[in-house]
Amino acid sequence: MAISDGETWVLASHNAGKIKELRDILAPRGIALKSAVELDLPEPEETEPTFEGNAALKARAACEATGLTCLADDSGLSVDALDGAPGIYSARWAGEPRDFGRAMQRVHDELGEAADRTARFVSVIALARPDGSISRYRGEVAGTIIWPPRGKGGFGYDPVFCPAGERRTFGEMAPEEKRQLSHRARALAAMIAAEFGS
Ligand SMILES: O=c1nc[nH]c2c1ncn2[C@H]1C[C@H](O)[C@@H](COP(=O)(O)OP(=O)(O)OP(=O)(O)O)O1
Numbered sequence: 001m002a003i004s005d006g007e008t009w010v011l012a013s014h015n016a017g018k019i020k021e022l023r024d025i026l027a028p029r030g031i032a033l034k035s036a037v038e039l040d041l042p043e044p045e046e047t048e049p050t051f052e053g054n055a056a057l058k059a060r061a062a063c064e065a066t067g068l069t070c071l072a073d074d075s076g077l078s079v080d081a082l083d084g085a086p087g088i089y090s091a092r093w094a095g096e097p098r099d100f101g102r103a104m105q106r107v108h109d110e111l112g113e114a115a116d117r118t119a120r121f122v123s124v125i126a127l128a129r130p131d132g133s134i135s136r137y138r139g140e141v142a143g144t145i146i147w148p149p150r151g152k153g154g155f156g157y158d159p160v161f162c163p164a165g166e167r168r169t170f171g172e173m174a175p176e177e178k179r180q181l182s183h184r185a186r187a188l189a190a191m192i193a194a195e196f197g198s
């Protein structure tokens with residue numbers, strides 16, 4: 001499907017950090033994003049067992065509510081020594097209201113003395129169109145979990161995640177540096193290649 005310049009899509013997310021990152025990447029492509037927060041859309045319960053399932057569920061719910069092309073991101077931190085946890089439960093580990101200090105502490109506590117500190121961030125972007133079609137794109141970045149947390153940039157688990165080959169955490173990087181490496185940027189690059197052809 002060709003995408004024309006100057007389109008507005010709905011971004012089916014209530015996470016301010018994600019919304020900013022996705023806008024920063026898509027604005028230069030001529031795609032403006034109206035967020036679920038601005039449109040006052042309800043936050044659907046994420047009942048699927050996979051990132052793919054939950055990304056599709058969020059994009060479809062917003063598409064049905066608005067009749068517009070909708071983008072959703074379902075993402076999380078997957079720690080190898082924890083069999084992939086928190087994974088799709090990454091937001092839920094922060095509790096309600098969300099406290100990622102607590103979520104990062106839990107990752108650290110559950111890792112204990114484990115020798116293997118490797119992890120990856122995963123993002124699945126789903127694009128739901130009013131004709132009922134849906135496309136999904138996955139991006140990942142490998143790295144290690146460090147302690148104590150470092151840096152105030154980004155959001156979520158960024159202060160405990162060092163991408164492979166880097167000494168700094170995502171929390172210590174400027175937005176444009178995180179954007180060169182992140183799972184979300186990689187998923188979006190796959191989407192842009194498929195949808196825009198470049
Ligand atoms: O780049 C990231 N840097 C740090 N942490 C991250 C990142 N990407 C995902 N994460 C963690 C925190 C987030 O809260 C959770 C995603 O959960 P997820 O359900 O997909 O998003 P969410 O509930 O925050 O917003 P929404 O569902 O409205 O899009 O994984």
Ligand SMILES: [Mg+2]
Binds near residue numbers: 046091
């Ligand atoms: Mg969520």
